[in-house]
Amino acid sequence: MNTFSNIKELLSTLHREEKLLSEMFKRRKTTDYKFEYALELVEDNENKIQYLIDRSVIRQNGNTLEIDDLYLHFFEQVLEANEEINTSYINENLEKVKQNINYYFNEQNEQRKYEYLRIIKNTFRKIGIITLRNVVDLKRNIENTFKTEPNYKNKRSKLINLDNKRRDITKLIEQTEHLITEDDITFFKTATDEELSRIIVQLKLQLQKCTHNLIEIEKQVIAFLNQIQLQSGIVEKLRQIKYLKDQFILESTTDLKQVLAINRHVVFEPNPSYPLKLSLENLQTDEGAFKSIQKIAIRLKSGVKHKQPVADKISDEYLETQIEEEVQINLEEVKNGFVAGSNNLFDFVISYNFSKDVSFEERVTIYCQMVSQYESIFEITDQFSEKGKIEFAMIFPK
Template identity: 80%
Template sequence: MNTFSNIKEVLLALKREEELLTEMFKRRKTANYKYEYALELVDDNDARLQYLIDRSVIRQNGSTLEIDDLYLQFFEQVLEANEEINTSYINENLEKVKQNIEYYFNEQNEQRKYEYLRTIKNTLRKIGIITLRNVVDLKRNIDNTFKSEPNYKNKKAKLINLDNKRKDITKLIEQTEQLVTHDNITFFKTATDEELSRIIVQLKLQLHKCTHNLIEIQRQIIDFLNQIKHQSGIIEKLRKVKYLKDQFILESSTDIKQVLAKNNAVVFEPNPSYPLKLSLEYLQTDEEAFVSIKKIAERKKIGEKLKQPIAERISDEYLETQIVEEVQINLEEVKNGFVAGSNNLFDFVMNFNFSKMVSFEERVTIYCQMVSLYDTAFEITEQVDERNDVEFAMIYPK
């Protein structure tokens, strides 16, 4: 069996055959992919397919092909599309953390101690991500099982197995929390590493989120199992009723007539109809109503042509042009006049002859606007004066 010599060769092979691998990944849950279909996606070049087969990217079984499990798991995990809930992987990582903590304390060389610390940080980060992904996969599998599995016995068995997976994840979360909180408290206090502290905080948040989701998943499993039990009981009763009916002994062996006579459930009542009469005004003015009337007329083949009502003539008063004039204050002109003089800005604005009547409050606003817009052209002093209960800085032109 040939193998890839480096990462670059792997990436080039996956990139070159991305169309084929994408199509095969989409159809991974259906029947195996036909060899001739794959040949069309590689431009009828048999050597390209053989290249992937020799390097175990895809596997051939007679006239069919499928993606190798190693690459399939990689694609599913990266795309978060996997359905396999692997709790043993979390347990392996927990053991790996414990072992590297022991190696860390036994090691005297600082460089090798740092390598063990780096492994511990990567493993803890991995535990949080894997646990979250397992919880998401668990919830998705539960929903798919309840909605898609047609066999009631298999549906119940699968839900019970998924509930056992939930219990396993819960135990692993408790073990992880015990590991980072109590069992190795000496390590986490002595290994003073800022990144490790951030990873521990992030891991605790992830585990806390997983715990809350697992509580909801437990409630959902119980609810689904109760529904299955109820539905299976109803189906069992229906089977008995059908058997008695097929044997023509239903009426003689049961009291079905008396039961149905006493049952006044709404489901047995005919659906009531409530005719709705539209107003003439609505039918004459609404555009959608007019379209509906035309459709009904075409269906009934009514010969009379319907005309849409014409609106009244618009009054001339609405067509008259009205002009509103508003005098605007040119702040640039005010600034140029102030810079040409020597008075302070506040007094200048108060005494400036505007082209319209301007109140004291409006002049104060203009003063503030001038300071905000042209502060680079002014000399703002620390002197403060007051006028009409308004304090202002003494500002002069530069």
């Protein structure tokens, strides 16, 4: 079996074939990823696929391909898409911590002693992260099992197995808390490391969060199991009733009719009908009522055709073309005239000869519009003047 010679070759290979690996990862739940599908993603170059097979990135089984378990597990762990609850990994890390604490006390060389301390800190980080991921995966698996598993017996068995996983995680959390609080308290007092103290505090918070979530998960599992038991009991009763009905002995061997006769639940009551008479005026004028009548007529397959009334002929005078002219004020032309002179803008607009009659209020509005549109080419001073109860800034052309 060929292997990658260095990390650069590995990363470049994964990057080069990221399109194929991404597609195969999306379809990892299926077992029929054909060799032909992969060829389309590598531009019909079989050598690229063979290169991945030779280095055990993907495996070939007949005409189908799948990502190798090592890389699949790596992708799922990094992307947090893993569905497997691995409590043994937490236990292994706990044992690793205990062993390295023992090595730490036995070692006299400070450099090697620090190496053991570094391993302990990294392992504590792993324990917190792995425990959190396991709790999240456990919750997701429980919900998916309850919602998607069609077989009642398998659903119940899977939920019980997941609940056992919950108990295992709870025990491991208790062991971890016991380790950092009681078992090796001498080590934590001896190894006075600031980073280790921060890691322990963070680990305690993570374990506390996991504990709260596990309590909610336990309640959820109990509720799901109760629902399954109730549903399975109802299904068994329905199957028995179906069997008796198929054998035409339902009425003779059971008191079903008597039970239904004395039952007063709302579900067994006939739906009440409340006749409502609509006014003729509403039916004749309301568009929604007309559409409802049409739907009812189609449903009843009525032969009566309902025609909407035809409007009267439009008068010719409404169709005559009428032209309305409106004189528009060209602000650009006003601006050009103002820039060519030396008067202030307000007096210029007030005295400007427009092509139509413009009131004083409209001229004030034109003054404001020009200041807003052509501010960059005007010189706006700090001086103010007043005319007709209107106070305005003295503005001159630049």
